[in-house]
Amino acid sequence: MKDKIKYGMVGGGPGAFIGEVHRKAAALDGHLELVAGSFSSSAEKSKQMGEELGLDPRRVYSSFEEMAKKEAALPEDERIDMVSVVTPNHLHFPICKAFIEQGIHVVCDKPMTNTIEEAEELCRLVEKHEVLFALTHNYTGYPMVKEARHLVQSGKLGSLRKVVVEYPQGWLAEPVEEQGNKQAEWRTDPQKAGVSAAIADIGTHAENLVEYITGLQIEKLFADTTSFVEGRALEDDANMLVHYEGGVRGILYASQVSVGEENPLNIRVYGTEASLEWNQESPNYLRVKYPDKPEEIHKRGNLYLSDAAGFNTRIPPGHPEGFLEAFANIYKNVALTLQAKKNCKEPDKLATDFPTVQDGLTGVKFIHKAIESGKENHWVEMD
Structure with a gap:
């Protein structure tokens, strides 16, 4: 698919359960491609994860701050369209804020932030910078x-x-x-x-x-x-x-x-x-x-x-679909919505069905x- 959504990940380093779940879910339908990441607060572990995933070492960063700035500085056809945030709760706000301010769309694990004030600030920033923000309440998928x-x-x-x-x-x-x-x-x-x-x-x-x-x-x-x-x-x-x-x-x-x-x-x-x-x-x-x-x-x-x-079913009846597929439906719908926007088209209403920053608040x-x-x-x- 030539118009894949390029995404990066913050968190999800070696041994992290939920990061691997997100990567598998994002890959399931072929709409997204992982091209960058800051996978750990340890630069060495982030580098290790990048190597395991086969990423360009120049796109594996030692901090989310560095990642947000350097990705935003890349040409539009190279930079990430979206970031997936899969860290412990206390890091959600500063990470999301850094990428939103660079105009990069966000998928964040729940809960969105640790305080109401932080959640309200993210709502304001999402509106100000006109970015898409999805929250992975995966059971809705x-x-x-x-x-x-x-x-x-x-x-x-x-x-x-x-x-x-x-x-x-x-x-x-x-x-x-x-x-x-x-x-x-x-x-x-x-x-x-x-x-x-x-x-x-x-x-x-x-x-x-x-x-x-x-x-x-x-x-x-x-x-x-x-x-x-x-x-x-x-x-x-x-x-x-x-x-x-x-x-x-x-x-x-x-x-x-x-x-x-x-x-x-x-x-x-x-x-x-x-x-x-x-x-x-x-x-x-x-x-x-x-x-x-x-x-x-x-x-x-x-x-x-x-x-x-x-719209959110992949296989015939009688074959189980479950946890990963539900996660994947959020990623698929976000990707379809972003693809439509990049092509200056109105996204399918069914594709816009995913939890938002307001749900996070x-x-x-x-x-x-x-x-x-x-x-x-x-x-x-x-x-």
Whole structure:
């Protein structure tokens, strides 16, 4: 493909799990090409990663500051179009800011920033410099999540009444951050993770999934937050009552000490006419239930599904699609949108379906409001 989007990556050095996920996802559809990177705060490790990826050593940088400036100085047909930011949370803001100010488009891992002020500043910068900003809330990329959204928007469920969303994990049930687990080390460190652990890491996925499928905004919430592991500075379990606009009620549960659980992100949406349920560990199936007729099971890849589900499907029904493909749908849609803009064309509406900088701001506000509620033991208004 001659008009591939050239991208660079910050983070994702040797041994980094999420960086490799992003690289595989970005490569899946052939729309993007990795040409540059600053893969580690260690210049030696960044160089090592660049060599492993077969990059031109002149395009492998010792810092993100150097990368942003030198890439922006290259001729337009050589410089990166976009940067993928896959570092720990505390580095998201300075990195995104550096590239946005150079007019380079951004894909950033969540949560977008550690503070509300930083998130609001990124929103201003994105508007000022007219760049595209995507946030990798990857669960929105699943075809059956898009089908769930379509069913809600089409009125299939009637008027919404209640939402129940849960994201339990068990990997932090023991103090593994004290046992050399690097993923746990930074996620439980307030200097790197910010004010929150479980809510910032997985609670934001639950919050974003509700908003994506239902379109509902949170009006207020009451959070019960706990650090079960002795000595852990940030919460590892959170349970919330949520009031959404229009009188819709919700329950949100995010935990990383739920022993035996892996990644069963699950959502149930109840309306006056029907309800739906989707689970990330069985992502190709969407259950729809009625009061007066049998339950329906909608399956990924079939022609009876919506255009949005079909647009984000690659293989025939019966063949599983999952985590990497959901990530890839965000990268594919961003790339298609950028290709259209580079060719002075209007992007396909289906290709513009990915989380934005505004979704990032919503997520950061949610984190801070939930932590505030948990500490103060009272209801907190979102605005």
